[in-house]
Amino acid sequence: MINGELLEVDAHDNMPLLWALRDVLDMTGTKYGCGKGLCGACTVHVDGEAVRSCTIPISALEGKEITTIEGSAVNPILEKVQDAWYVTDVPQCGYCQSGQMMSAAALLAKNSNPSQDAIHSAMNGNLCRCGTYVRIRKAIRAAADNLDQNAN
Amino acid sequence: MERRNFFKITSLAGGGLLLSTYLPLACTSTEVPNIDWEPNFFIRINSDNTVTFICSQSELGQGTSTGLAMVAADELGVSMDKLKVEFGQGSTERYGDVQDTGGSNGLRIVWPSLREAMATTRALLVAAAAQKWQIDVDECYCEDGHIHRKDQEGQKLAFGEVLEIASTLPAPREIKLKEPSEFRYIGKSVLGPKTKMAAKGTTPYSINKKLPNMLYAAIARCPVWEGSLTSFDATEALKVPGVVEVLEVEPTELQTTDYKGGVRPGVAVLANSTWAAFEGKKALKIEWEMGKNGLKSSATIQQELADNYKTPSKANINLNDATTLFGRSSKVFSAVYDAPFQANACMEPLNATAYHRGHKVEVWSGTQAPQLTRDRVAELTGLPVAAVTVNNPPSGGGFGRRYFCDFVEEAVILSEKVRVPVKVTWSREDTFLTSKYHPITKDYWQASLDANNYPIAIKYRGSIGRPGAYRCYPYSIPIAFYDYLKYKDGWLLPRASWRSVYAHPWGLGLESFMDELAQNANEDPLQFRIKMLENAEVVEQKELPWVGDDLYPAKLKNTLEMVAEKANWDTTNDGIYQGVSAMGYNTSYVAMVADISVENNQVKVHKVTAVIDCGLAVNPSQVKAQIEGSIMWGLSATLKDGITVEQGHVQQSNYDTYDLMRITDAPDIEVHIVESNDTPSGTGEVGVPGVAPAILNAVYAATGKRIRQLPITASLLESAVS
Ligand code: FES
Numbered sequence: 001m002i003n004g005e006l007l008e009v010d011a012h013d014n015m016p017l018l019w020a021l022r023d024v025l026d027m028t029g030t031k032y033g034c035g036k037g038l039c040g041a042c043t044v045h046v047d048g049e050a051v052r053s054c055t056i057p058i059s060a061l062e063g064k065e066i067t068t069i070e071g072s073a074v075n076p077i078l079e080k081v082q083d084a085w086y087v088t089d090v091p092q093c094g095y096c097q098s099g100q101m102m103s104a105a106a107l108l109a110k111n112s113n114p115s116q117d118a119i120h121s122a123m124n125g126n127l128c129r130c131g132t133y134v135r136i137r138k139a140i141r142a143a144a145d146n147l148d149q150n151a152n
Numbered sequence: 153m154e155r156r157n158f159f160k161i162t163s164l165a166g167g168g169l170l171l172s173t174y175l176p177l178a179c180t181s182t183e184v185p186n187i188d189w190e191p192n193f194f195i196r197i198n199s200d201n202t203v204t205f206i207c208s209q210s211e212l213g214q215g216t217s218t219g220l221a222m223v224a225a226d227e228l229g230v231s232m233d234k235l236k237v238e239f240g241q242g243s244t245e246r247y248g249d250v251q252d253t254g255g256s257n258g259l260r261i262v263w264p265s266l267r268e269a270m271a272t273t274r275a276l277l278v279a280a281a282a283q284k285w286q287i288d289v290d291e292c293y294c295e296d297g298h299i300h301r302k303d304q305e306g307q308k309l310a311f312g313e314v315l316e317i318a319s320t321l322p323a324p325r326e327i328k329l330k331e332p333s334e335f336r337y338i339g340k341s342v343l344g345p346k347t348k349m350a351a352k353g354t355t356p357y358s359i360n361k362k363l364p365n366m367l368y369a370a371i372a373r374c375p376v377w378e379g380s381l382t383s384f385d386a387t388e389a390l391k392v393p394g395v396v397e398v399l400e401v402e403p404t405e406l407q408t409t410d411y412k413g414g415v416r417p418g419v420a421v422l423a424n425s426t427w428a429a430f431e432g433k434k435a436l437k438i439e440w441e442m443g444k445n446g447l448k449s450s451a452t453i454q455q456e457l458a459d460n461y462k463t464p465s466k467a468n469i470n471l472n473d474a475t476t477l478f479g480r481s482s483k484v485f486s487a488v489y490d491a492p493f494q495a496n497a498c499m500e501p502l503n504a505t506a507y508h509r510g511h512k513v514e515v516w517s518g519t520q521a522p523q524l525t526r527d528r529v530a531e532l533t534g535l536p537v538a539a540v541t542v543n544n545p546p547s548g549g550g551f552g553r554r555y556f557c558d559f560v561e562e563a564v565i566l567s568e569k570v571r572v573p574v575k576v577t578w579s580r581e582d583t584f585l586t587s588k589y590h591p592i593t594k595d596y597w598q599a600s601l602d603a604n605n606y607p608i609a610i611k612y613r614g615s616i617g618r619p620g621a622y623r624c625y626p627y628s629i630p631i632a633f634y635d636y637l638k639y640k641d642g643w644l645l646p647r648a649s650w651r652s653v654y655a656h657p658w659g660l661g662l663e664s665f666m667d668e669l670a671q672n673a674n675e676d677p678l679q680f681r682i683k684m685l686e687n688a689e690v691v692e693q694k695e696l697p698w699v700g701d702d703l704y705p706a707k708l709k710n711t712l713e714m715v716a717e718k719a720n721w722d723t724t725n726d727g728i729y730q731g732v733s734a735m736g737y738n739t740s741y742v743a744m745v746a747d748i749s750v751e752n753n754q755v756k757v758h759k760v761t762a763v764i765d766c767g768l769a770v771n772p773s774q775v776k777a778q779i780e781g782s783i784m785w786g787l788s789a790t791l792k793d794g795i796t797v798e799q800g801h802v803q804q805s806n807y808d809t810y811d812l813m814r815i816t817d818a819p820d821i822e823v824h825i826v827e828s829n830d831t832p833s834g835t836g837e838v839g840v841p842g843v844a845p846a847i848l849n850a851v852y853a854a855t856g857k858r859i860r861q862l863p864i865t866a867s868l869l870e871s872a873v874s
């Protein structure tokens with residue numbers, strides 16, 4: 001299941017999810033950055049957990065629920081995160097931001113009011129060469145506030 | 153970065169862009185004709201009222217596409233949320249010679265011609281409406297994609313309704329640019345389409361390109377610069393599922409302007425997915441001949457630069473007779489500053505897709521230099537420039553590396569061989585191990601001091617650049633620039649531009665040295681700089697007109713005074729130590745103060761406060777974003793590893809060994825913008841060169857240890873003496 005849709009992928013078992021998404025399914029929102037789990041650009045959710053899609057072969061994903069950056073329609077928290085990213089003017093080149101937003105959405109799903117430390121530990125695996133970290137912190141807080149208001 | 157012929161360009165850009173831009177209309181239908189009117193190459197207006205801005209400059213994340221779209225929207229009279237943005241192709245015919253994006257020039261260079269083009273378009277639309285209404289043009293104005301009547305409120309015509317007339321009118325003889333008071337967007341923090349796309353993950357980077365029958369290529373390149381391919385065995389690679397073909401890649405020679413050429417010898421694996429190509433590449437067996445660089449390391453180069461310093465040199469620039477003044481005192485203070493090679497490490501790995509069809513070539517690649525790339529592809533293939541199309545979608549970071557077109561050359565070379573579209577994707581390892589780099593530097597500074605230890609004159613001998621190369625030197629102390637230091641024989645690693653280019657080592661030296669001079673003279677480092685700027689003369693930049701404007705020490709002084717106040721300079725004494733720097737880059741100025749602490753020889757940066765003067769800040773949110781990003785960039789270069797070379801091989805292969813600032817390391821950043829109505833000026837690089845010296849100066853304040861070498865590691869700090 002990818003973003004609520006049952007999909008069959010015609011690719012080699014060992015192909016990492018990242019490349020199946022990008023080259024086979026044409027879902028190019030998920031990005032290749034390092035291929036080694038070092039940068040977070042390829043972050044997606046598997047059963048709600050933020051994971052690096054560059055290191056998981058598709059064979060390990062049968063029956064799992066996958067959410068990508070394209071999945072905001074089925075993931076209200078992700079949608080809020082995307083809105084917060086936009087209004088906070090976070091992205092510069094934007095290349096790392098799919099991964100950043102996926103990590104942030106996974107964090108907020110578990111912890112709707114994260115402390116600075118919690119933000120740091122959830123986001124430290126996501127590199128941004130453009131250096132948007134200050135605004136990422138701000139946007140996560142904005143998204144958290146927004147979720148909070150909705151909850152009340 | 154060296155720019156080609158900028159002077160010619162800027163003077164031509166004024167009205168030259170409007171020539172030959174009226175498209176003939178062939179509409180005979182009696183129904184409302186569907187007109188796509190392109191009054192110039194920046195804008196397309198359709199009879200359904202869609203207005204599309206075509207962004208000629210490269211969008212690398214610096215926000216040029218938004219800034220320029222705002223200028224277009226304001227000058228034309230359309231609303232930003234209705235304005236579509238497209239990314240233009242490389243074309244000298246359309247944009248003159250000003251399209252390639254580097255040196256933070258995008259907005260600065262296009263600003264005048266874009267405004268004139270839009271004002272002309274507006275005048276034509278107004279004239280067409282006036283004709284339709286049979287009233288005077290002065291009775292009409294443009295707003296929100298409509299022409300309105302002043303005398304009858306609510307009466308309006310959509311742009312689309314007057315295109316038929318507008319497209320037949322002659323260009324107006326006189327145009328009137330809008331007054332700043334009439335701007336609706338310029339000067340405001342506007343969220344542009346690039347931000348919207350990025351927040352949805354839909355930015356059309358070239359790495360996403362997919363074409364029918366396209367092959368995905370990965371290339372194993374010679375790991376040592378100027379080495380060669382001896383032999384290879386593709387047997388195992390061809391067994392990898394999905395691999396289609398394995399081909400040798402012949403190198404291309406590095407051209408005199410080194411933006412072109414420099415494709416390394418290599419072996420390409422072509423496959424039906426990126427992953428299959430990467431796996432195939434791993435299975436290749438290759439023998440390389442490493443050549444003379446296989447014997448050299450970073451240390452060899454540092455030694456070569458040090459040796460070269462011993463050769464006599466002459467002063468190429470001698471401001472206010474510095475050399476004579478220098479000789480008048482026997483008291484000399486010297487310092488040498490070292491910085492390693494650096495990689496750009498853009499998050500989107502280098503990539504290009506090319507389709508060579510025999511008589512024409514089309515390229516899709518995020519590049520900073522679409523015009524240069526187009527010329528180069530024509531050169532390589534022997535086709536006329538007109539047969540080459542370079543599509544230039546937004547990039548996931550450029551920072552100077554994408555001004556160099558070797559990665560496009562590779563895709564063209566391969567597609568020429570297989571005659572189907574080929575997308576070359578560099579693996580992350582490729583971008584560290586076999587790329588082009590910011591050079592290693594060693595800069596020598598000397599000052600002669602008077603009896604009170606005040607500087608009389610300065611001598612500078614650095615290692616990147618050429619005689620007369622632009623250095624932003626704003627102070628009143630006379631200075632002499634000497635011959636640049638050279639390597640013994642050729643590059644150890646090929647050069648790429650890197651965010652702020654030569655200004656990084658220049659800033660490291662100048663702004664550390666100013667601190668040391670203040671310390672010698674027993675003065676507060678910030679006040680000392682202000683003093684040295686007080687009587688400084690405006691520096692004329694006539695020799696390098698692409699710089700854009702003269703250098704105004706008063707502007708820099710103003711940013712220093714402001715930053716002193718905003719950062720509470722020198723009033724804190726609570727375990728937090730401050731360091732200051734002040735830098736100009738082209739026509740922008742930044743002063744910054746870093747607040748740090750040092751514990752167990754680890755530097756922790758708590759906060760950086762910066763003040764920027766960039767003329768009119770077209771989009772303040774983006775200006776601040778550029779400074780925030782530049783500070784983070786500078787901090788990576790100051791506190792993280794850098795690139796080192798052993799026996800010709802780069803030692804860093806991925807983000808584990810070439811670490812960058814992460815969110816946990818990121819200090820708070822406060823950016824203040826000086827209010828100004830001067831011509832907008834670049835903001836992408838000016839924030840970088842002051843970062844390393846601000847940190848080093850703060851480290852001195854905290855520890856009494858003067859570090860003159862990047863990066864500042866714990867072991868370096870531990871072994872340093874105060
Ligand atoms: S691409 Fe997966 S972590 Fe970098």
Ligand code: FES
Pocket residue numbers: 091092093094095096097127128129130131132213499548549
């Ligand atoms: S926005 Fe460019 S890498 Fe993060």
